[in-house]
Amino acid sequence: MSEKTQKAGRGRSRPPVRTDAGDSVSLEEPELNMRIVELLQQDGRMPYSSIASIVGVSEGTVRNRVKQLIADNVITIQAEALPDAFGYKFNTMTFINVAAGADVDAVARRLAQLPDVYYLTMLLGRFDLGMATYHKSQEDFREFLIRHCYGHPDIAEVENSLVLKVHKVKLHWSLDDDARRGPASS
Amino acid sequence: MSEKTQKAGRGRSRPPVRTDAGDSVSLEEPELNMRIVELLQQDGRMPYSSIASIVGVSEGTVRNRVKQLIADNVITIQAEALPDAFGYKFNTMTFINVAAGADVDAVARRLAQLPDVYYLTMLLGRFDLGMATYHKSQEDFREFLIRHCYGHPDIAEVENSLVLKVHKVKLHWSLDDDARRGPASS
DNA sequence: TTGACAGTTTGCGATTTTCGAAGATATCTC
DNA sequence: GAGATATCTTCGAAAATCGCAAACTGTCAA
Numbered sequence: 001m002s003e004k005t006q007k008a009g010r011g012r013s014r015p016p017v018r019t020d021a022g023d024s025v026s027l028e029e030p031e032l033n034m035r036i037v038e039l040l041q042q043d044g045r046m047p048y049s050s051i052a053s054i055v056g057v058s059e060g061t062v063r064n065r066v067k068q069l070i071a072d073n074v075i076t077i078q079a080e081a082l083p084d085a086f087g088y089k090f091n092t093m094t095f096i097n098v099a100a101g102a103d104v105d106a107v108a109r110r111l112a113q114l115p116d117v118y119y120l121t122m123l124l125g126r127f128d129l130g131m132a133t134y135h136k137s138q139e140d141f142r143e144f145l146i147r148h149c150y151g152h153p154d155i156a157e158v159e160n161s162l163v164l165k166v167h168k169v170k171l172h173w174s175l176d177d178d179a180r181r182g183p184a185s186s
Numbered sequence: 187m188s189e190k191t192q193k194a195g196r197g198r199s200r201p202p203v204r205t206d207a208g209d210s211v212s213l214e215e216p217e218l219n220m221r222i223v224e225l226l227q228q229d230g231r232m233p234y235s236s237i238a239s240i241v242g243v244s245e246g247t248v249r250n251r252v253k254q255l256i257a258d259n260v261i262t263i264q265a266e267a268l269p270d271a272f273g274y275k276f277n278t279m280t281f282i283n284v285a286a287g288a289d290v291d292a293v294a295r296r297l298a299q300l301p302d303v304y305y306l307t308m309l310l311g312r313f314d315l316g317m318a319t320y321h322k323s324q325e326d327f328r329e330f331l332i333r334h335c336y337g338h339p340d341i342a343e344v345e346n347s348l349v350l351k352v353h354k355v356k357l358h359w360s361l362d363d364d365a366r367r368g369p370a371s372s
Numbered sequence: 373t374t375g376a377c378a379g380t381t382t383g384c385g386a387t388t389t390t391c392g393a394a395g396a397t398a399t400c401t402c
Numbered sequence: 403g404a405g406a407t408a409t410c411t412t413c414g415a416a417a418a419t420c421g422c423a424a425a426c427t428g429t430c431a432a
Contacts, residue, residue, distance in 0.1 A: 040265035044230040047389055047419090058411050063390075074271050079226035081261045093309065093316060108353045118356035123279065125347030130279060161311030167294045170304035233390090233418055244382050249419075374432085381426075389418065396411075402404090 032057065036065055037075055044077045083118070088134035090141050091163035094149065095127035102154035104128050116144055127159070218243065222251055223261055230263045269304070274320035276327055277349035280335065281313035288340035290314050302330055313345070 035055045039046055048066070052059040069075045083091075096111075098104050104122060108129055112120050119132035135141040149158050221241045225232055234252070238245040255261045269277075282297075284290050290308060294315055298306045305318035321327040335344050 037265055037267055041267070042264070044263040044265050049389060059390080060392095060412080061410055064409080075265045075267045077230040077263070077265045078228070079223055079230050079261045079263045081223055081227070085260050091307075093307070093311075108351075112354040115356075117354060120352075120354040121277075121279070121349045122351040122353065123347040124350050125279075126345060127347065130347065130349075159312060161309040161313065161316065163307045163316075164310050165294075165308040166306075167308060168298040168303060168306040170301075235418055245418080246383085246420090247381055250380080375430105376432100377428105377430080379427090379429100382424085384422090385420105387418105387420075389416105391416075392414100394412090396409100398407105398409085400405100400407080402406100 032061075033065055033069060033074075036062055037069065040066070040075070040077060044079075083134040087136050090135040090137055091166070092133050092135070092141055093161045093163060094131045094133060094145075095123075095159045095161075096129040096131065096149065096155055097157035098128050099154050099156040102156075107152075107154050111148065114144075114148060116140075127157075132163075218247075219251055219255060219260075222248055223255065226252070226261070226263060230265075269320040273322050276321040276323055277352070278319050278321070278327055279347045279349060280317045280319060280331075281309075281345045281347075282315040282317065282335065282341055283343035284314050285340050285342040288342075293338075293340050297334065300330075300334060302326075313343075318349075 032055060036051055039051050039054060048062040049059045052062045055062070066075075066077075070077065083089075096107070098107050108120060108122060111117055111129070111131060114133075116133045116135055117131055118134055119130075121130050122128065123130050133141070133144065135144060145158070145160070149155055218241060222237055225237050225240060234248040235245045238248045241248070252261075252263075256263065269275075282293070284293050294306060294308060297303055297315070297317060300319075302319045302321055303317055304320055305316075307316050308314065309316050319327070319330065321330060331344070331346070335341055
């Protein structure tokens with residue numbers, strides 16, 4: 001890797017393309033950031049130098065890009081452990097309708113603080129809120145329901161489903177998805 | 187870091203504790219693996235040597251443990267990008283009841299293959315399957331529904347909710363959760 | 373009790389990688 | 403064109419990783 005004689009930087013080769021929307025840099029255009037992120041989606045600890053040689057830029061560029069992407073909250077690089085590994089084996093989905101006149105956001109914020117809740121969204125449809133929770137046991141779930149859902153005047157309706165099996169959890173997105181989606185995509 | 191004279195390994199200081207269940211090593215007991223993983227949950231690229239000095243073992247031990255945890259599918263270390271960053275801004279939840287006599291698993295497997303689906307579970311309750319999807323537009327979602335849900339004889343009922351706001355996505359678990367859960371925990 | 377045995381941990385040197393700083397190149401503005 | 407801005411590259415020092423052999427400990431059988 002040292003056949004290059006001393007040669008100064010070649011400068012930027014990519015114009016500062018900006019998406020029409022005025023927001024910050026994203027990953028929508030299949031550019032350098034995208035290719036870097038796709039590699040880090042395969043292995044979050046891949047050395048910058050390896051990424052650099054694959055995508056064809058210098059190590060420093062990869063390092064700066066990743067640092068910027070993380071700082072901008074576009075990506076995160078973290079270890080993930082399945083809740084099962086921590087003993088949380090009782091997995092449920094709970095749907096909630098708030099009482100008439102109640103503050104949906106307030107209810108959502110209150111529930112979102114609970115450590116058992118790992119997914120909470122505001123919905124438009126049959127229910128106002130959808131919530132996924134993990135518990136160590138059925139008894140823990142019962143206590144969770146009693147304490148945090150039933151008896152609260154701002155919660156009018158609660159419907160529960162037990163998660164029997166998680167078939168798929170997809171955390172990673174890439175532009176390749178477009179290709180895989182199938183032909184007739186209008 | 188070199189004030190130590192040549193000294194061979196001290197050997198293992200942790201007995202091979204095994205949880206009563208006979209399954210493979212997990213993260214349930216608050217041991218070394220747990221502390222390593224918790225650090226990697228904060229920064230997936232934290233150097234092994236830094237982790238080692240924090241938890242008080244050698245770098246090689248941390249490296250071996252992490253390698254093993256990844257090989258055992260207990261943890262993953264990967265970059266995550268929000269679907270928004272890739273242009274997937276139309277977020278829905280779809281609930282499905284399969285037709286009487288149909289194979290729930292087969293339906294689940296078919297849907298799980300679709301790139302738009304990022305979460306798919308088998309449920310016990312009002313619906314048989316719960317599915318979360320991301321699409322680039324409302325029109326894409328409509329096509330998704332028509333092609334993959336409606337018209338399939340093994341799908342009897344479909345109910346959709348639009349995700350208006352994701353309040354919480356929790357990917358990381360730790361034993362600290364137990365402490366935060368509150369006092370009266372039976 | 374004793375002696376393998378298996379599983380981990382450690383130390384270490386060679387190789388890679390990271391890091392920070394400085395120079396180079398291109399774009400944009402005036 | 404000159405200057406400002408932003409990004410990329412190079413480079414050497416510092417740090418981290420990797421592979422391996424040796425050492426340690428608890429288990430199990432004799």
